[in-house]
Amino acid sequence: MRPGEHWDERRKRMVRHTDKKAKAGKDLIAQCARLAWGRAPPCVGPVLVRVVAIFSIPPSWPAKVKKAAQEGRVLHIADPDLDQLIKQVKDALVGIAYVDDNQVAGYPNPAKRYGTPERTEITIEQVEQAPDEITPGQRRVEARAIKAGLVPPRPNDRPRLGLRFPSNAGRSKGA
Numbered sequence: 276m277r278p279g280e281h282w283d284e285r286r287k288r289m290v291r292h293t294d295k296k297a298k299a300g301k302d303l304i305a306q307c308a309r310l311a312w313g314r315a316p317p318c319v320g321p322v323l324v325r326v327v328a329i330f331s332i333p334p335s336w337p338a339k340v341k342k343a344a345q346e347g348r349v350l351h352i353a354d355p356d357l358d359q360l361i362k363q364v365k366d367a368l369v370g371i372a373y374v375d376d377n378q379v380a381g382y383p384n385p386a387k388r389y390g391t392p393e394r395t396e397i398t399i400e401q402v403e404q405a406p407d408e409i410t411p412g413q414r415r416v417e418a419r420a421i422k423a424g425l426v427p428p429r430p431n432d433r434p435r436l437g438l439r440f441p442s443n444a445g446r447s448k449g450a
Contacts, residue, residue, distance in 0.1 A: 304367035316426040321380040325398040344389035351387040
């Protein structure tokens, strides 16, 4: 059993609890992302997501330490963990900035630091690829996005009727 889980005897399954503060944060990130993203469709190829979390400087700190923190020489090392922040941002942006969180190919220069005002800066960069460099997995993501109405079909795409690929096609059972 992991933290935040318990066995539900009535349902005969594990039940996960979600942290209400984390959910509220995720919802706020999604709301801000919708406003910033506007009516643009989500990216369908690989993306890079940069997250910089800026925390307020504690008023109890000495002036010398406050100045160093404001100049970026003191980094934030308290909770929340940087990887938890990144995961929260990544999950919140699904369906807004990109179709699936598997599309996130990297996190360039993530950071936690002090400054004013307190905020989280998120930058999404779509990785440009030539049409002949697009992988079958990327084509599946794009097809799901088109089917869900998240992105319009490309003008040169013709409907392909009757083609279905099982999710485990080409994989051996031992892999």
